[in-house]
Amino acid sequence: MAKTVSVLVTFIGNRDPYPQDDETPGPILSFLLQHPVDIVYMLCSSAAYHERAQDLIREAKDEGLVTKFETVDFYVPDVVDYGIIWERLLMSLTDIQQRVHEHLPVRISVEWLFLLDSGTPQMKSCLFLAAATQQFPARLYQGIPPAFSGGAYKSRQVNIEPFSFMRPAFIVEGKVPNVYEADIGANTNTTGSNAPKYREAEERALRIARYEDPVLLLGETGTGKTRIARQIHDASPRKSGPFVEVNCSAIPRDLAESELFGHVQGAFTGANKNRSGKIRAAQGGTLFLDEIGDLPLELQVKLLKVLEEHTLYPVGSDEPVTVNVRLIAATHRDLEHMVKDGSFRKDLYQRLKVVVIRLPPLRDRKEDILPLADYFLDERNRKYGEHKELSEAVKSRLLEYSWPGNVRELRNTIDSACSISQKELIELDVLPEELQAGTWSKYGMHGASGDMPGEILPPEGLDLRARLLQMEWSYVAAALRRTGGNREAAAKLLGMTGHAFRKALRERLAGFFENEWEGE
Secondary structure (H helix, E strand, O other), rough: OOOOOEEEEEEEEOOOOOOOOOOOOOOOHHHHHOOOOOOOEEEEHHHHHHHHHHHHHHHHHHOOOOOOOEEEOOOOOOOHHHHHHHHHHHHHHHHHHHHHOOOOOOOOOOEEEOOOOOOOOHHHHHHHHHOOOOOOOEEEEEEEOOHHHOOOOOEEEEEOOOHHHHHHOOOOOOOOOOOOOOOOOOOOOOOOOHHHHHHHHHHHHHOOOOOOOEEEEEOOOOOOOOHHHHHHHOOOOOOOOOOEEEEEHOOHHHHHHHHHOOOOOOOOOOOOOOEHHHHHOOOOOOOEOEEEEEOOOHHHHHHHHHHHEEEEEEEOOOOEEEEOOOOEEEEEEOHHHHOOOOOOOOHHHHHHHOOEEEOOHHHHHHHHHHHHHHHHHHHHHHOOOOOOOOOOHHHHHHOOOOOOOOOHHHHHHHHHHHHHHOEEEEHHHHOOOHHOEEEEEOOEEOOOOOOOOHOOOOOOOOOHHHHHHHHHHHHHHHHHOOOOOOOOOOOOOOOHHHHHHHHHHHHHHHHHHHHHHOOO
């Protein structure tokens, strides 16, 4: 009798492996305790979910499960965009199917199962549609929370027969069509560059991808260091493993060690459960430490130990944990100067700079400004079904501006202009204030033709308070984006106390925050 291998595919969610402050296992672990399977593929949309996946693996072993677990990097720029999630899901399912069949003899059949409990509603919906339309030959399971099932998590199979009208006739033998090759975001695929310095950086990144050496990416904020790091990962032998990004400047100092190295239960007040940490979350893949110059000195020596000995000690534990990760680090700071003044360890710096890639600022690659602007505009037009274009005056202003925020600021400028413009042709009046007024230089702010502010005051006057609020919000939004939404860290970047920052958001900038930040 032919053997059948059962394979479960599921997203990782906020309730895995345990809901917060709850000892009842979350959806995935509860399902496995009731329905043991041979292999589980866990789709992880960010570093936090890669870490939860590692926690789940450890908890499953403690429960005596012999299931084989695999993590799949499921980065998408928008976790509520059905189109992006659908395209990425079909590509991921194709890859999973190929990986399973490559390691199984032909005589062994595969039983596929999807669990619809974890992930955003959009993710769960796309997983449902993949099975209901027979894009993928899987049985669907849906969990019933303890509150509605007599105090214990239960699951039942979902009947997809009523959805037979959705099944396309071109699907043959349950194969997944690998026809989704579209770019799903500027952070995951190259947009191309006309600048020799940037092309050189990309070419070096691809050349060194096959090696295991640490990589140090240097460049101003917003120059595309995260995208280059992902390109290295995607071109490396570790591409099927997780890509875990950590912004060192956004981690509260007192939680930094636990965030990176994990902790054991009872290690400190509030440590109610074991935690793997971001380094172990990257097991078998790539760990990207952005803004490594902000990593506290006491953790720098521990990171060096990970690089040299491939081991770490979780907070509160004397037992070493073996790790297998490739490190890519990035910073906009001058590490050589920091080594000289004692704020960065020389031995760690020497270990990191095996391969150094410098990314040029956007002001030094003017030939890329308009192609990038068109790329971001086309991407947004596809997303919202619009047909907006840039006027010649706007294009000229984009080329004149110095772009202190680099590519990230350019993308935000296009997004802002598209949101504000009620016409298909985007004009100067919908550009952010700093572009309308001109460019920033080390001597101050000037108009596009060198005018001082008094000379560019419109004849009809302006609402100064509204303009100042808009400018204030542009800096607040930039700080929040740089810190991944961490308000305390954003306040520090702006030279404000946390209290003053929160008061500004609550009183002066409430409308901006609700409409432009939380809605993203």
